[in-house]
Amino acid sequence: MKTQLSHKLILLRGNQNMSKNARKSIYAILSVMLVILLAACGSNNNASSPSASSDAPPASSASVEPSESASPDAEPVTYTLQIHYSTNDEKGPADWAIAEMKKLYPNVTFEVTPQLNDNGESLKARIATGDLPDFFNLSPQHFDSAIQTGSILDLTSVWEQSDAKSRMSQNAIDTQLKYTDGKIWAIPGAGAGIDPLYYNKKVFADNGVKVPTNYPEFLEAVKTFNSKGIVTIPIFAKEAWPIGAFFDMFAMRAHPKGMLALSNGEIKASDPAMADAIHKMAEIIKAGVFQKGATSTDYDTARAMFHQGKAAMLVNGEWDIGEMVKSFGDDIGNIDFMDVYPTTDPGKEDLNKDYRPGAAEMGGIAVSAKAKNPEFAKQVAIALAEKLAQGNFVKVGRIDSTFSVDGLTSEIEMPEMTKKLLANKPSYKVEGTVEHSLPNKKFATGFGELLQKLVAGESAEDFIKEVDKLQAETR
Amino acid sequence: MRNFKHNPTATSLFVLPAILTFSAVVTYPLISTLLKSFYEWDGITEGTFIGFDNFTRLFRDDLFYTSLRNGIIFAVILTVFQLGLGTIMALTIINSKTFGRNALRRAYFIPVVLSVTVVCQLWLSMYNPGYGLFNKLFEFAGLSYRQDWLSSMGVTSIIAVTMVASWQSMGYQMALIYAGAKSIPEHFYEAAKIDGATTLQTHMKITIPLLAETYKICLIFCINAGLNAFAHMQIMTKGGPGTSTYSLTYMMTRSAFRLDEYGYGCAIAVTLVLQCLFVTLLINRFIARERLTY
Numbered sequence: 044m045k046t047q048l049s050h051k052l053i054l055l056r057g058n059q060n061m062s063k064n065a066r067k068s069i070y071a072i073l074s075v076m077l078v079i080l081l082a083a084c085g086s087n088n089n090a091s092s093p094s095a096s097s098d099a100p101p102a103s104s105a106s107v108e109p110s111e112s113a114s115p116d117a118e119p120v121t122y123t124l125q126i127h128y129s130t131n132d133e134k135g136p137a138d139w140a141i142a143e144m145k146k147l148y149p150n151v152t153f154e155v156t157p158q159l160n161d162n163g164e165s166l167k168a169r170i171a172t173g174d175l176p177d178f179f180n181l182s183p184q185h186f187d188s189a190i191q192t193g194s195i196l197d198l199t200s201v202w203e204q205s206d207a208k209s210r211m212s213q214n215a216i217d218t219q220l221k222y223t224d225g226k227i228w229a230i231p232g233a234g235a236g237i238d239p240l241y242y243n244k245k246v247f248a249d250n251g252v253k254v255p256t257n258y259p260e261f262l263e264a265v266k267t268f269n270s271k272g273i274v275t276i277p278i279f280a281k282e283a284w285p286i287g288a289f290f291d292m293f294a295m296r297a298h299p300k301g302m303l304a305l306s307n308g309e310i311k312a313s314d315p316a317m318a319d320a321i322h323k324m325a326e327i328i329k330a331g332v333f334q335k336g337a338t339s340t341d342y343d344t345a346r347a348m349f350h351q352g353k354a355a356m357l358v359n360g361e362w363d364i365g366e367m368v369k370s371f372g373d374d375i376g377n378i379d380f381m382d383v384y385p386t387t388d389p390g391k392e393d394l395n396k397d398y399r400p401g402a403a404e405m406g407g408i409a410v411s412a413k414a415k416n417p418e419f420a421k422q423v424a425i426a427l428a429e430k431l432a433q434g435n436f437v438k439v440g441r442i443d444s445t446f447s448v449d450g451l452t453s454e455i456e457m458p459e460m461t462k463k464l465l466a467n468k469p470s471y472k473v474e475g476t477v478e479h480s481l482p483n484k485k486f487a488t489g490f491g492e493l494l495q496k497l498v499a500g501e502s503a504e505d506f507i508k509e510v511d512k513l514q515a516e517t518r
Numbered sequence: 519m520r521n522f523k524h525n526p527t528a529t530s531l532f533v534l535p536a537i538l539t540f541s542a543v544v545t546y547p548l549i550s551t552l553l554k555s556f557y558e559w560d561g562i563t564e565g566t567f568i569g570f571d572n573f574t575r576l577f578r579d580d581l582f583y584t585s586l587r588n589g590i591i592f593a594v595i596l597t598v599f600q601l602g603l604g605t606i607m608a609l610t611i612i613n614s615k616t617f618g619r620n621a622l623r624r625a626y627f628i629p630v631v632l633s634v635t636v637v638c639q640l641w642l643s644m645y646n647p648g649y650g651l652f653n654k655l656f657e658f659a660g661l662s663y664r665q666d667w668l669s670s671m672g673v674t675s676i677i678a679v680t681m682v683a684s685w686q687s688m689g690y691q692m693a694l695i696y697a698g699a700k701s702i703p704e705h706f707y708e709a710a711k712i713d714g715a716t717t718l719q720t721h722m723k724i725t726i727p728l729l730a731e732t733y734k735i736c737l738i739f740c741i742n743a744g745l746n747a748f749a750h751m752q753i754m755t756k757g758g759p760g761t762s763t764y765s766l767t768y769m770m771t772r773s774a775f776r777l778d779e780y781g782y783g784c785a786i787a788v789t790l791v792l793q794c795l796f797v798t799l800l801i802n803r804f805i806a807r808e809r810l811t812y
Contacts, residue, residue, distance in 0.1 A: 076535055164775045171562050188562050188778070281756050335647035338759035339668035488776050492760045499669050499759035 120415055121152045122423065123176040125166075126431070128157040132365060136434030143430045144423070151423055153178075162479065170194050173413070178424055181229040181409035183480050186222055189409065196410040198227045201421040207429050207446070215445035218403050228409055230425055232432035234443045235403035235473045238288035239380035239464075241349065241357045241367070246273065252355070255385035257392055258323055262330055268355055269331045276356045277348035280337040280498045283491030285345075285358050287478030290494060291400035292358075292384040293320040296391075299398040301475040302490065305510065306483045308518055312510035318503075321510075323386060325503035338495050360401075361464060365439045368458050380460060382467075402476040442468075485517040548791070554784040561780035572785035582786075585764045588676045589793075592765065593744025595677065599684035600740050601733065604691035609721055612699050623696070627689035634686070638753040641682045642668075668755055671762045679750050679763055687743070691736050698732030699725055734805050741801070742794045766790045 127133040141153050156176060159165050163182050169175050170188050181189060189195045199221075202208060208216070212234060219231040247254050247264075250271055255261040268275045280286050291301035297316035298304040310317050334340065334348070349357035350370035357363075368375050383396050408428040414420040432444040433451055440455030442465050457465075478494070481487035490513060497506050555572055559565030576582050607626050611619040629637065644651040645667040653664050667678040702725060710720045748767040755763045757772070764772075766786055774783030 073531060073534065076538075162776075167561075167775065188560070192562050281758065335666050336645070336669050339642065339645070339755055484777055488772065492758070495758045496671060496760035499671050499762075501671065501760075 117150055117416075117419070119150045119152065120419070121154060122178055122414065122420065123156065124153040124427075125156045125158050125176040125179040127180070128155050129160075132362075132439050135438035136431060138434075139438050140427065140430035140434040143434070144427055147426055148423060175411040175413070177411050177414040177420060178408055178427060179411070181406050183405045184484070186228060186405065190222075190224070190228060194412055195228055196412055196414070196417055196421055198230065198410065198421050198424065201418065202227050202230070202425060205422070205425050207425050210429065210447045211445050212447070214403070219405050219407075219445065222405065229405070229407040230409075230428035231405065231407035231445050232428050232435070233404075233407075233441075234445045235401060235471075236361050236443050237399040237401035237464075237471055237473060238285075238291075238358060238360055238477075240292065240384055241359065241363070241378060241380045243349070243352060243355055243377055244379060245374070245377040246352065246355045250355075256383065257385050257387055257389045258327075259389060261385040262327055264355070265327055265330045265332045274334040274348060274354040275332045276358060277340070277345040277354045278333045278337050278358060278498070279340050279342040279345035280333065280495060281339055281341050283494050284478040286494040286498055287491070288358050288400040290324060291475055293324045293386045295398040295400065295475065296320055296384075296387050296395050299395055299472065299474045301398070301400060302478065303475040303481060305490070305514060306481040306486045308514060311514065312507045318507055320386070321507055322503045325497060325501075325506065328498060329500065333498060337498050361443060362439075362441065364458055364460050364464075365441070365455060367460075368455070375458060378460065380463075397470050398472050398474060400475060400477075401473045402480055403473055404476070404480055483517055486513060489513045489517065551784045551787050554781055555788045557781045557784075558779075559781035559784070560778045561774065565781060568781070572782050573789070575782065576785055576789060581761055581764060581769055582766075584761055585766045585769045588763060589745045589747065589765050591673060591676055591744075592680045592683070592747045593741040595680040596684055596687070596744045597737060597740040599681075600688050600691040601695075601736055604688055604695050604736070605726070605729075607688070607692045608695040608699055609725065612696060613717070626692050629686045630689040630693075632686065634749045635753060637682060637686045638750055641685075642754055645678060668763075669759055671759055675755060675759070676763045679754055680744075680747075682754065683743070683747065683750050691740070694736055695729060695732055698729045702728050730805070734801060737805065738798050738801055741797050745790065745794055745797070766793075 126137055128137050137155065141155070144151060144153070158180055163185055166175075166179065166182070166185060167188065170185060170192060173192070173194060175194055181195065202220075207230075211220070215231055215234050219234070220227055222228055242254060244254070246252075250268065250273060252264045252267050253260060255264050265275045276289075278285050278289065287302055294301040294305075294317060297314070297320045298310045300307070300309065304310045305312060305317070312318065312321060334345075334354075337345075346357070346359065346363070346366075348354045350367065352371075352374075367378055371378055383392055387394055408424050408431070410417070410420050410424045429446045432446045433448055435441040436444050436448045436453055437451055438454055440453045440457055440461060442457075442461055476482075478487060478491050481490070490510065493501075493506060493509050493513065496509075497503075554565065556567060556569055557565035558568045558571070607622075610616055611623045611626075613619070616622070647653055647664065647666045647669075650667075652667070656663050665674070668675050706724050706728075707720060710724055715723065745765075746767055747765045748771070751757055751763045751765060751768050757764045757768045767790065770783045770786040770790070773779045773786060
């Protein structure tokens with residue numbers, strides 16, 4: 044009995060000891076987990092709170108002293124680089140630029156991550172959290188938030204000392220380099236680009252349609268193509284910007300800045316000239332200039348219709364010329380772009396004819412405030428921006444580089460359209476901007492939605508009323 | 519084990535990590551969103567306290583009522599299709615006389631496991647006004663009727679988008695109803711058979727009434743899914759044409775990510791949460807309050 048009792052007592056004490064040991068272990072594990080959790084929350088809070096950040100220099104700080112690591116012979120450094128890197132047209136120029144950078148800076152390695160085509164939403168989130176790649180493409184709509192949070196470095200002083208500025212076009216220096224505060228926050232690689240109205244001569248010829256030079260001819264062409272089941276312009280109206288480009292083809296006849304003038308309040312939609320342009324656009328939309336289901340058509344689907352020779356015209360950027368050369372092959376001679384947009388009454392074809400939809404956007408390669416060796420990183424960024432711009436010329440034949448391409452040869456034989464663009468560009472005037480880059484964000488968002496409604500069949504009168512109302516509300 | 523169950527300290531300690539994680543991931547963001555809804559906030563700087571101005575502005579915004587209308591349409595159609603067709607499908611496969619019911623059960627569930635992107639791309643092809651399946655069926659049937667399914671500024675576009683969501687999630691509701699029906703004791707059916715009830719009468723008088731609890735859960739899922747709809751609009755129409763397929767969730771992302779009005783977006787989020795809570799409370803209050811027993 045006593046033995047049993049003591050045995051039980053021993054067991055009980057043993058259990059109690061085990062239970063105490065178990066509790067101690069549990070306490071220890073939980074404490075560690077709590078510490079990790081709190082540390083993680085704490086570091087996230089620091090990153091998202093600009094005033095608490097000790098790593099990012101204030102946005103208006105002057106340059107720091109040149110770093111010893113500015114020398115190319117310095118120790119190896121790896122920088123993260125986020126750029127467009129998804130299609131062959133994007134990878135080719137990027138890989139070329141990185142190879143060229145290796146010659147200039149042998150100690151620098153780039154880790155490339157593809158930039159998402161999400162209207163910059165993920166980049167905005169990263170600006171807010173302070174988790175930016177070392178080098179990345181800064182878009183116009185992100186300037187304010189990036190500067191306010193101190194997330195990017197001021198490149199002004201390094202640019203002034205750099206010899207790259209002698210190789211940048213004067214137009215880019217004058218219009219795309221310095222932000223409204225007079226400082227340089229990003230180095231632009233792409234200069235002013237226009238949105239041509241491409242057309243397929245063969246489709247016109249095969250269907251006996253005259254290539255239009257004014258609005259009545261354009262309307263007639265649309266009606267003829269419709270009667271034969273041919274789409275005149277396949278448009279990817281799921282996005283607002285191509286509709287905005289088409290809108291500007293009409294609106295710029297009323298005001299050189301087109302929808303930018305509406306955004307700035309320089310003209311109202313109900314003003315006679317603008318109202319006339321809007322009525323023409325609404326009429327031709329009702330006549331069936333676009334394919335059915337345009338507002339749910341994406342970029343690739345619409346583009347494919349033209350590239351496969353199934354549509355007569357296309358609204359797109361200059362960048363598509365290279366792809367057209369590949370798609371049409373020997374038949375590329377059938378493709379051209381309009382010298383004059385056919386959007387006016389007869390006899391008024393020359394009215395504001397040189398004003399083109401498109402943009403000379405600010406933005407380009409920016410440097411994260413957390414990049415290693417900031418002064419060296421700024422030099423690298425300037426060189427990188429130049430090489431990326433030149434890479435676009437060498438690998439895909441783009442001619443909108445802000446930097447000189449003298450001494451470089453494009454691997455793409457310059458298409459006739461590109462030669463024509465080069466020849467005509469000095470006469471083109473780009474005073475507007477693309478829909479998503481309109482400076483008044485509230486107007487831009489609302490206007491994009493109204494443009495979609497116009498494409499979906501809204502009347503011109505309703506559109507004019509709504510644009511006037513939007514303009515008044517967002518001024 | 520007895521020591522464990524009667525040891526509240528140990529119990530609390532074991533659930534503490536889960537509570538902490540839940541608090542960090544759910545409770546903290548909820549409270550933070552509620553607080554920020556009273557601010558004019560751009561998502562980056564501290565923001566300015568403006569009281570209820572965001573809510574006042576919201577209730578005067580035409581887009582709010584468009585989004586609310588679309589949310590209600592979405593919820594109603596989801597409920598009718600998913601509960602209605604889900605019930606029919608569940609009762610079909612629960613019937614032992616149905617040929618190939620195992621294969622049918624798997625087939626009905628396939629859309630649920632497909633990615634929403636795949637489903638939307640599939641339906642975008644089917645809805646294409648030029649070469650899509652539906653318009654081609656009308657053409658094949660000799661009808662002149664054609665529909666531009668996703669380009670209507672009325673309710674056609676939102677209904678078209680809702681049908682996609684209904685199709686995709688129908689299998690999920692079917693699975694819930696099937697599981698509920700399987701748990702009904704067999705002796706009810708035996709008694710009904712003895713009394714000479716037909717299959718339809720059996721389901722109407724026994725199966726469906728005893729599934730009340732299950733239907734309550736399914737109804738909560740359907741209505742909240744409808745009010746919260748986002749993915750299908752984003753992929754198929756981007757809220758367009760114009761704003762005709764906006765939902766409150768889409769309106770929230772527009773405010774936050776396109777207009778940088780995070781405070782206003784938070785106010786929309788709070789309104790949406792309150793809406794879902796209100797609907798859930800209503801359903802709990804008035805539907806299947808008492809457990810039915812025979």
